Amino acid sequence: MRPFTLDRPADTVEALRLGGDQPAADAPVRADAQYLAGGTTLLDLMKLQVMTPARLIDIAALEEEHGRIEKLEDGLWLGAMVPMADAADDPLVREDYPVIADALWQAASPQLRNMARLGGNVLQRTRCNYFRSLNWGACNKRAPGSGCAAMNGVNRRLAVLGTSDHCIAHYPGDFAVALVSLGAEVSILGADGTSRTIAFEDLHRLPGDTPHIETNLAVGDLITGFRVPAGAWTRRSLYLKVRDRASYDFALASAAVALDLAEGGIVRTARIGLGGLAAKPWRAHEAEVTLSGSALDEASARRAAEAAFADAETHGGNDFKPELGRRTLVRALLEAQAKEVRA
Ligand SMILES: Cc1cc2nc3c(=O)[nH]c(=O)nc-3n(C[C@H](O)[C@H](O)[C@H](O)COP(=O)(O)OP(=O)(O)OC[C@H]3O[C@@H](n4cnc5c(N)ncnc54)[C@H](O)[C@@H]3O)c2cc1C
Ligand code: SF4
Numbered sequence: 001m002r003p004f005t006l007d008r009p010a011d012t013v014e015a016l017r018l019g020g021d022q023p024a025a026d027a028p029v030r031a032d033a034q035y036l037a038g039g040t041t042l043l044d045l046m047k048l049q050v051m052t053p054a055r056l057i058d059i060a061a062l063e064e065e066h067g068r069i070e071k072l073e074d075g076l077w078l079g080a081m082v083p084m085a086d087a088a089d090d091p092l093v094r095e096d097y098p099v100i101a102d103a104l105w106q107a108a109s110p111q112l113r114n115m116a117r118l119g120g121n122v123l124q125r126t127r128c129n130y131f132r133s134l135n136w137g138a139c140n141k142r143a144p145g146s147g148c149a150a151m152n153g154v155n156r157r158l159a160v161l162g163t164s165d166h167c168i169a170h171y172p173g174d175f176a177v178a179l180v181s182l183g184a185e186v187s188i189l190g191a192d193g194t195s196r197t198i199a200f201e202d203l204h205r206l207p208g209d210t211p212h213i214e215t216n217l218a219v220g221d222l223i224t225g226f227r228v229p230a231g232a233w234t235r236r237s238l239y240l241k242v243r244d245r246a247s248y249d250f251a252l253a254s255a256a257v258a259l260d261l262a263e264g265g266i267v268r269t270a271r272i273g274l275g276g277l278a279a280k281p282w283r284a285h286e287a288e289v290t291l292s293g294s295a296l297d298e299a300s301a302r303r304a305a306e307a308a309f310a311d312a313e314t315h316g317g318n319d320f321k322p323e324l325g326r327r328t329l330v331r332a333l334l335e336a337q338a339k340e341v342r343a
Helices: 012-020 042-047 060-066 084-089 091-096 098-105 110-115 118-122 175-181 285-291 298-308 321-338
Strands: 005-007 033-036 055-058 069-072 075-079 185-189 195-199 222-229 237-242 253-261 267-275
Touching: 012 033, 012 055, 012 060, 012 222, 060 222, 069 091, 075 091, 084 091, 084 098, 084 110, 084 118, 091 098, 098 175, 098 237, 098 253, 118 175, 118 222, 175 237, 175 253, 175 267, 237 321, 253 321, 267 285, 267 298, 267 321, 285 298, 298 321
Parallel strands: 005 055, 033 055
Antiparallel strands: 069 075, 075 222, 185 195, 185 222, 237 253, 253 267
8 A cells, every 4th residue: 555644624624625625636536635434445445556545534523414314304314424334224214215224234244334434335436356456457447548358358247238338347336226216316515615416316427438537526525415305115115136145245236126006006106226237326217117107017027127228238248147137127126016015
């Protein structure tokens, strides 16, 4: 690991001042100074020398300001500094937004969930092996313009939706898939103190020809939390994760599903996110449209799954993924339909 300095700001104002006081960079992940939340992603990547920030801004003291879970009149607020474990265990989240609790429960290990914060979790980076090793060939995400070794290399885990000729990396997280399915918003403070809110779906970018620019955040931006809108669908929701190893592992395929059903199982609203399969947390809009107004059964679930993967592209090692993704989504839809939900 290279030498770095550590700042411990006492509050948000001081953290933003430090975050803004640095040279411009084309993406926050390539900036000199990085916010340090739980450190479970950032320190890993620093040890691998994939990220080499000169300065860390430890935001632990911001937990009081941005570490709350609150019921809002029209939804749920999850502060960016809430530990993953606390959100997974929270009675309100478990009862009213089970898809979020499920996704967090199945993410990482207990030690990691205790340490990691929700803000850091959504900003975790791909697990593509070529990205995570300086010795393993070209990577446009790690070294822009160097090429992509995964394209014709080991790509079993990598994405089949939203990829480009420059990068086929997958977004690996679980919580973000639940957020995207529910149409959440993310609140951000800029380094100059101005606040803005954007759709969570717009936080992450597709790789295009600049895969190293992963989000629409600017250098110094601080995520303060997430607003999840309430709706008839949030209780009939779940997260289904398929992985190689049950103890803890990243998703090969996952589906976050939230349903509002009328009499006879007719779908009023279906909200669907996909994980482990796409370049960013993926909202399956086509599948949602396909289901709307239909009776939910195995045949209609399969039609929705076909729509979700109509544009899938594979690269050899991950040829199995579209069908795994379709089956995961069908199962998640049918399990959500069968779920007993308290009024
Ligand atoms: C062995 C292992 C297994 C794992 N398995 C899973 C899994 O199955 N599913 C899953 O979802 N995750 C998994 N993870 C990833 C883990 O969940 C993340 O490492 C963790 O959530 C990151 O949170 P953190 O608080 O430690 O972030 P940090 O490492 O502190 O930060 C990550 C990035 O976010 C930035 N950042 C942090 N907070 C903010 C903020 N508020 N505003 C702006 N920028 C911010 C940091 O500057 C940094 O660039 C695993 C990790 C490991 C090591
Ligand atoms: S898929 Fe993306 S992250 Fe992986 S080697 Fe190619 S450019 Fe790098």
